[in-house]
Structure formats: C-alpha cells, structure tokens
Amino acid sequence: MPDWFRKVPQSPTNPRRPEAVKKFDVADLYSGPVEARAEAPSESALDEKLRQAYFWIVNSAIISPYYDIEYNDGPAQSFVFGDQKSAVTLPSDQSYSSFVLMPLLNLVLRRRCLLVGGPGRGKTASAILMGLIAGYSIRDVRRAIQHGQPQMTISDLLGNPLPSTLVSAKSADDIQISWRKWLGMRVKIIDEYNRIPTRTQSALLTVLADNYAEILDQIYECPESAWYLTANDDAGGGTYQVIEALRDRIDIVVKALHFNTRFLGDLLARIEQEVRPEQVMPAQIIFTERELDEAHRQILGVAIDPKLRRRIEFFASHFEFCEPAAAQIEYKTKDTAKLSAIDMGLLASSETGKDRVRDLGSQTTNGLSVRSLMTLLAFAKALTWFRGGAEVSFDDVRQVLPFVLHDKLTQQADSPFFEQAGNGVYRIDKVGWIRRLFDLSCAEYDRLGLDKDDPVMTEETDFARGLEGLPEKEVRARLVRIERTLAAWSKAGKFYGHMFDDVLKLKYYHQRYTNYLKWLRFRE
Numbered sequence: 322m323p324d325w326f327r328k329v330p331q332s333p334t335n336p337r338r339p340e341a342v343k344k345f346d347v348a349d350l351y352s353g354p355v356e357a358r359a360e361a362p363s364e365s366a367l368d369e370k371l372r373q374a375y376f377w378i379v380n381s382a383i384i385s386p387y388y389d390i391e392y393n394d395g396p397a398q399s400f401v402f403g404d405q406k407s408a409v410t411l412p413s414d415q416s417y418s419s420f421v422l423m424p425l426l427n428l429v430l431r432r433r434c435l436l437v438g439g440p441g442r443g444k445t446a447s448a449i450l451m452g453l454i455a456g457y458s459i460r461d462v463r464r465a466i467q468h469g470q471p472q473m474t475i476s477d478l479l480g481n482p483l484p485s486t487l488v489s490a491k492s493a494d495d496i497q498i499s500w501r502k503w504l505g506m507r508v509k510i511i512d513e514y515n516r517i518p519t520r521t522q523s524a525l526l527t528v529l530a531d532n533y534a535e536i537l538d539q540i541y542e543c544p545e546s547a548w549y550l551t552a553n554d555d556a557g558g559g560t561y562q563v564i565e566a567l568r569d570r571i572d573i574v575v576k577a578l579h580f581n582t583r584f585l586g587d588l589l590a591r592i593e594q595e596v597r598p599e600q601v602m603p604a605q606i607i608f609t610e611r612e613l614d615e616a617h618r619q620i621l622g623v624a625i626d627p628k629l630r631r632r633i634e635f636f637a638s639h640f641e642f643c644e645p646a647a648a649q650i651e652y653k654t655k656d657t658a659k660l661s662a663i664d665m666g667l668l669a670s671s672e673t674g675k676d677r678v679r680d681l682g683s684q685t686t687n688g689l690s691v692r693s694l695m696t697l698l699a700f701a702k703a704l705t706w707f708r709g710g711a712e713v714s715f716d717d718v719r720q721v722l723p724f725v726l727h728d729k730l731t732q733q734a735d736s737p738f739f740e741q742a743g744n745g746v747y748r749i750d751k752v753g754w755i756r757r758l759f760d761l762s763c764a765e766y767d768r769l770g771l772d773k774d775d776p777v778m779t780e781e782t783d784f785a786r787g788l789e790g791l792p793e794k795e796v797r798a799r800l801v802r803i804e805r806t807l808a809a810w811s812k813a814g815k816f817y818g819h820m821f822d823d824v825l826k827l828k829y830y831h832q833r834y835t836n837y838l839k840w841l842r843f844r845e
Contacts, residue, residue: 328381329603334372335415335709367608367616368706371425374454374606375707378421382450382598383443384584388416389752390720392708415708423575423724424451424549426703428508429616432696433529433548433570435514435728438577440553445512446599447577448549452508453602455547456609462510465503469516471560475524478517479504479534479541493538500541504534507546507610514550514567516560526567572696574727576752616706623702624712628772633697633718635771635819636762639681640730641688642818643668650825655687665733675815677737681758681765682818684736693729700725722759723752730755765819776806777823780830788837796838803831 379385391397394414401408420436420443427434428451436444445466452462467478480500490496503509509528511517517525528534529548534541550571591597608616645668646658658668665686677683700721705713732739732748739748747754766772783799807827810820 329373329377329605334369334376367612367619368709370606370608370612371429371616371707375417375421375425377603377606378425378447378450379418382602383421383447384580384587385418385420385443385578386581386584387418387420387578388412389419389578390417390422392416392716392720419724420447420575420577422704422707423573423700424448425454426700426707427451427549427573428455428547429613429620430699430703431507431545431547431613431617432572432699433550435571435574436549436551436577437554437574442577442579444551444577445510448508448510448512448551449599450602451547451549452506452510453599454606454608455508455613456607457506457508459599461506462508465506466510466512467503469511469513469560471516471518473517473521475521475536478521478524479528479536482537482539496537496539498536498539498541500534504528504541504543507544507613509546509548511548511550513552515552515554515563519561519564522561522564522567526564526570529567530570568728569690569692571728573700573724575724620699620703620706623705623710625698625702626712629713629715629718631771631775631778632715632763632766633694634822635766636759637689637694638822639758639762639818640685642682642816642821644816650821650828653821655685659687675817678741679765680817681761684733684738684754684758686731686733687729689726689729693725697721697725719756719759723755726755727751730758777826780827784830784833788833791837793838793841796834796841800831800834800838803827803834 391410391412392414393412397413398411399408424434424436424447436447438444449459449462449466452465453459457465467473478501480498483497483499486495486497511525514522514525524534528543532543532545534543641654641656643655643658644653646655646661647653655665658665697718701713701718704717704721705711708717710717732751732754734748738744747757771778780799780803807824810824813820
C-alpha cells in the first residue's frame with residue numbers, strides 16, 4: 322500500500338501561530354539550569370493535531386477541493402465570470418472546506434451536525450471518519466450506524482426487553498433491557514434520519530436532546546456525544562416529515578458539495594491500489610477520549626471581545642420584533658404571531674411607513690432561540706481555537722454563522738429585499754444570504770456609531786458594578802438618564818428590531834433601580 326495515503330506532514334499546518342506565553346511559576350525560582358529542565362508536552366498541541374486531521378482528510382480521504390470558509394491576510398485577487406457576474410476570490414490566508422472542517426469542530430464540541438446533499442456525496446463517509454478520529458475501529462463505527470428506514474421501530478433504535486425477565490417480572494422495575502451498543506458511543510451516526518417514522522423520531526429526540534434512552538420505564542444514560550445525521554435534502558422532507566423539535570436540536574447544517582471531475586485521477590488511484598481511506602487512517606491523528614475532553618475545555622477558554630459580542634447582539638436583535646403582534650411591548654414578537662396562527666406575510670404588510678428593505682427583520686418569519694445563540698458562540702470559539710487563535714475574530718463569527726443559522730432563520734419569501742436587483746439568488750443560497758444579513762447588520766451598526774456611543778452599554782457598565790452601597794442620589798440620577806434616553810428614542814418615529822431589545826433592557830434596568838430605591842426608603 323502506498324505510504325502517501327497514510328502520510329501526515331511533519332511541518333506545522335499553521336506556521337504563523339504565535340508562541341504561547343509561559344506563565345510565571347514560583348517553582349521556577351528553585352529549579353535547576355534551563356537546559357536541565359525537561360518540559361512536559363504541551364496540551365496546546367491538540368489544535369495542531371486537529372489541523373493535521375483536517376489536512377489528511379482533505380488531501381487523502383475525502384476529495385473536497387473547496388475553500389468556502391475564506392480568510393484573507395491582505396489584498397485578495399478576485400475575478401468575475403459570466404453574465405451573472407460570478408465572482409471568484411483567491412484567499413490570501415489559509416482557508417478551509419466547510420464539509421470537512423465543520424464536522425471536525427462538531428466532534429470536539431460534542432454537538433449535533435446534519436450533513437445534507439445528494440446520494441454519493443460522501444456524507445456517511447465523512448461521519449465514519451469522525452468516528453475513527455475519536456478512536457473507534459472501523460468495524461465498531463459501521464455496526465453502530467443507525468440506518469433510517471420506514472419500518473424502524475423504537476426497539477430497533479434503542480433495544481429490546483429480555484424475554485426471560487418479561488416472563489418473571491413482577492413489576493416494570495424487574496424488566497431488563499438489552500440496550501443497543503451505539504447508545505454508549507461518543508460518536509453517533511444516524512443515516513437518512515428523515516426516513517425514520519414519526520414515533521421513532523420522538524424516541525430519537527430524547528436521546529439526542531437529553532442524553533438518555535427509555536423503554537418500559539427503564540433508563541439508559543448516554544455519554545456526551547458528537548452526533549452526525551445525514552439527509553438527501555435540507556427541506557425536512559423524506560419518507561417522513563422530520564418533527565420540528567428534532568430539527569430544532571440540530572446545531573449546524575453542512576452541505577456536501579459536488580465531485581470536481583478534474584480529480585478523477587484520485588479515484589482511479591484508489592481503484593488501482595485497492596485503498597479505502599477509512600482503512601488507512603494514520604495513528605497520529607486519532608484522538609483519545611481524554612484528548613477530546615481537553616480540546617473541549619481549551620475551546621471554552623477562548624475569549625470573545627465585548628465589542629465583537631455587541632455586534633453579535635445587534636445582529637440577533639433584528640429578527641424577533643413584530644410591532645403589530647401585540648399591544649404590550651414585551652409581546653411584540655414573531656413568536657406571539659406564530660402562536661396565533663396568523664399569516665406572517667399578511668401581518669408584515671400591515672407595517673406601513675417602515676423601510677422594509679432596510680429592516681433586516683422583514684426578511685425572516687422568526688427570531689433566534691437561546692440554543693442557536695449559544696451554539697454560535699461555541700462554534701466561533703472552536704473555529705478560533707482550530708486556527709490557533711486566543712480570541713474570536715470578526716471573520717470567525719462571519720464564517721460560522723451560515724452553518725449554525727442555516728435551519729434556524731426561516732426566510733420571509735415576500736420580503737422586498739429579495740425583489741431588489743441581485744438579491745433573488747439569496748432565496749436559494751441560504752449560506753450567502755445569512756452572511757449578507759450579517760454584513761448589512763454590521764454596516765448599520767457602524768452607521769449608528771454604536772462602538773463610540775451606546776447608551777445601553779453605558780448603563781450595562783454601571784449596573785455591572787453592583788447596587789450594594791449605591792446612594793439614593795445616584796440611583797435617581799440613573800433613573801432620569803434612562804428616562805431621557807427612552808424619550809429621545811421615542812422621537813425617532815420608526816421602531817426597528819435592534820431598538821426593541823435595547824428598550825426592553827433599559828426598562829429592565831429602570832425596574833431594578835426602582836425596586837432598589839424602594840428598599841432604600843424602607844430602611845430609613
């Protein structure tokens with residue numbers, strides 16, 4: 322077998338990564354000469370190990386010669402082709418294929434990834450490789466794959482009660498269950514999950530969302546796992562419609578891109594050499610359970626600058642607000658409208674006078690859940706860690722957004738935005754649409770000058786110092802300041818989504834100060 326199938330380059334995959342700063346330790350004062358001290362292996366090498374796994378997969382396993390997660394370090398060359406002005410950019414910094422990178426990040430984050438694309442695009446093969454990287458044998462991974470099919474029962478998915486205990490049991494507690502082995506694995510693969518019957522989907526939801534399986538009141542506790550589900554389309558269809566709760570638990574959606582025919586020679590080499598990539602994975606890129614846990618811990622330690630977090634907040638604030646949905650401000654949300662079963666397009670058309678092209682919220686029929694926002698922050702941290710960074714960058718957030726929010730933001734097809742010249746393509750290209758939304762949000766953020774003048778951030782900073790010992794005079798001054806800010810905003814005329822959350826937060830602060838003031842008076 323040719324060695325190049327197993328080859329993992331010794332050179333660093335990210336040579337620009339800065340050296341980690343060694344923390345001062347008092348013990349260093351009492352140790353011997355520098356050359357005599359043997360340094361322990363650094364755990365920070367785990368990100369390099371994951372990058373090695375990434376490059377082995379794209380160079381030797383899955384043929385994915387695409388760089389749709391683009392980074393630039395300086396000017397990038399760009400070219401335009403065809404009547405539709407199709408742009409091709411040559412990234413000036415290390416860039417990546419989402420089809421390989423996002424499943425790898427999902428592995429170390431222990432989240433839920435949906436791989437979508439036509440048959441034969443490598444979805445199941447990619448999921449199998451994730452199981453091998455996690456340390457399982459090819460035999461165990463293949464046997465543990467749950468293949469969705471219309472006849473799948475809950476027993477097929479989870480296990481069966483032992484016949485002998487069914488006969489002798491005096492109560493449900495005496496029944497023993499023969500649980501399926503895949504439930505105990507840290508990588509779980511569900512192939513064609515949209516072919517599973519609705520009732521069995523509900524049982525799958527319990528395992529996927531809450532990490533336990535239940536049969537006849539017997540419980541099996543599952544470990545934290547990385548999930549990989551596959552489907553031939555991302556519209557929720559299939560033999561059975563996927564239940565909404567199950568779709569909502571999926572953290573990221575990754576599309577399998579087409580096979581580039583100019584790489585047919587690679588396929589020929591595999592046929593002639595009788596090589597299957599999953600059978601020749603190098604030992605250097607296989608992670609132990611402890612290493613995956615440590616990588617997860619390191620990812621959580623990646624920092625996010627408050628100014629970048631503020632841009633994420635501003636972006637997320639556009640979508641939930643629906644002014645005609647209720648009389649009281651707290652209920653002016655799309656969720657209120659959805660629960661009433663009213664047509665969202667009809668409700669949106671009643672908002673007269675507002676610039677619906679400028680209003681980013683007009684492009685969606687829903688807002689963002691807490692779960693999706695937490696997932697966004699986690700994957701942004703993971704991408705930064707993978708690239709060798711210590712703090713999440715703007716580009717990291719921008720690149721991760723489309724995969725996290727792909728199934729979380731539902732388009733309002735009648736929005737005037739899609740009727741604008743050049744915007745029709747975004748009805749089809751959800752990845753490009755979500756990135757465009759983020760770009761437009763950041764442009765509006767800059768136009769409003771919120772980095773320099775953000776009244777809510779001022780109140781947030783003051784409030785974070787705590788209320789203990791705050792004198793009555795200062796409390797009254799803050800109450801007046803909040804009231805003046807709200808009065809100034811009310812004169813703007815139009816009410817947009819990004820103002821909605823700001824107004825509610827100022828109302829929250831006003832109530833906290835009011836309650837504190839009442840307590841101060843009570844003490845007198």
